[in-house]
Amino acid sequence: SVCPSCLQAQQAKFLRDVENEMEELTVTIAQAKKMVELIKGAATKEREGVEKLFAEASEVLATFQKEVTGFIEEGERSMLGEAEADLRWKEERRAKLAQCKQNLENVPGTDTIYFLQEFQALKVAMEENLSPSLSFQNELNFTKCTQAVSAMKDVLSAACKSQWDHLQGKATDGLSFQEMEEAESRFPDKSNNPACRESRDYFLKFAFIIDLDSDTADKFIQLFGTKGAKRVLCPIPYPESPTRFINCEQVLGVNLMNRGNYYWEVELIDGWVSIGVIAEDFNPQESYNRGRLGRNEKSCCLQWNGQNYVAWFGGFESVIQQPFFHTIGVFLEYSEKALTFYGVKDSKMTCLQQLKVSHLAKGQFDPFQNKINNKFTSLFLCKLKPAFFLESVDAHLQIGPLKKDCVSVLKRR
Incomplete structure (x- = not known):
């Protein structure tokens, strides 16, 4: 038989295990609820953004259609007027010549004077040559519209297919993964760059201490001191500032960079985050499409989108097949006009x-x-600032700490 005390001990342990399991479930349920809300929020915003962009694209197509149709109508109107005037002149000349010829043929053979008069009238009619000149020289320039619209349709169809394949993970920048592997064998390997083989200690010689500028932070970004930034759902009543972003969830560092080399690190804590640099004179009131890092020629960035890294500049992207790194190192060589992004782990740089x-x-x-x-080189005509874009509703980053023995002399303004 089992002793009562042993049963009680087993029961107590079992109940503790149940309680621990329930506590863990409580935590994970809260996390799951948060994830559900994040997915719903992200999907809603993405849906709204897509609908807006499709509406804008439809407006672009409608405007182009109106312009092309107007071009055809204007060409028809101007050229038809000339062609109809030419037709009327030819018909009138033919009728006049026919009448003069008929009059001459009707003259009695005995009436010499009348014959000479009619003959002279026919001769004058033949010598008249006041035909209107045709400026279009029989070239119907508006007939090129079909070719132009067909070319535009082909480009649009190819772009839609490429982006759809990209969304489904079938391609990267319009290429299949097999094609990408073949392309990588033909293109220079970035890891062959000497800077790619350095240890973290090398870059710490150029350590640059960044402080986030609260006067640039979008109202949906909460700052934690001068090092942390997190995107929030409720707007923060920041004071008005001419340097504040109003359409993009972005924040800048107060630091300016215009000579030498600079290195800093960023911890990716959560969500979709973009890290880069931006020209000092960039307008923070730019629209969302033009104001985001890398979607213009005044900035560039490395984006983590939850699946891969993507480099952006001037609206063009380059998808990077690398695993996730919690810490990103950024190395700006201003004089060399170069910006390099690294994955940092265990003092090793990728x-x-x-x-x-x-x-x-x-x-x-x-x-x-x-x-x-x-x-890209035109970006270096300006002083540059560190820039950060918190894209998703759960985005969270922290400016990474650097070695204490480096930072005391490296906080450059």
């Missing part, structure tokens, strides 16, 4: 993307690098 002019070999084409080659 190069994620370097933004720098690098001309491709003949026969190669990379839209993102082509944009870098054409426009």
Whole structure:
């Protein structure tokens, strides 16, 4: 038989296990509820954004259709007027010549004077040449519209297919994963860059201490001191400021960078976060589409979107196939006009993307690098600031701590 005290001990332990399980479930239920709300909120905002963009795209197409239709109508109107005037002149001339010829043929053979008069009238009619000149020279320029609209339709169809494949994970920048692997074998390996092989200690020589500027923070960003930023659902009543973002959930560092090398680190705590730099003179009142980091030529960034890293500049993107890193290192070489993003783990650096002019070999084409080659150096005509974009409703970041023995002399203004 089992002793009562043993049963009581087993029962007590079992009940404690049940209570522990219930407590854990309480925590995970709260987290699950939060995730449900986050998904609903993100989906609602994404849906609204997509509907707005489709409406704007429809307006663009409607405007283009109106312009092309108007071009056809104007071409028809102007050219038809000339063509009809030419037709009327030809018909009148033919009728006049026919009448003069008939009059001449009706003259009696004995009436010489009357014959000479009618013959002279026919001769004068033949010599008249006042035909209106046709400025369009028989070229119907509005018939090129079909070709132009067809080309536009093909581009739109290809763009829709490419983006749809991208959304479904079938392609990256319009290429299948197999094509991407083949392309990677042809393109230079970023890890061959000497800066990609350095240890963290090398970069700490250029450690740059960043303080977040509360006068730039969007109202949906809560700051924790000068190092932490989190996106919130309820707007914060910040005072008005000419440097405050009003359409994008972004915040800048107060620090300016215009010479030498700078290195800083950012901890990705939660959500979708973009890290980059922006020109000092950028207008914080830009629209959402133009104001986001990397969607203009005044800024660039590395984005974590929950699945991969994506580099952005000038509205062009480059998807990066690398695992998630909790810490991102940013190395700005201002004089070299280069910006490199690293994944940092255990003092080891993994190069994620370097933004720098690098001309491709003949026969190669990379839209993102082509944009870098054409426009990236102009970004360095301005003083730059560290910039952060908290994209999702749960986004949260922290400016990473650097070695204490470095920071005392490296807080540059």
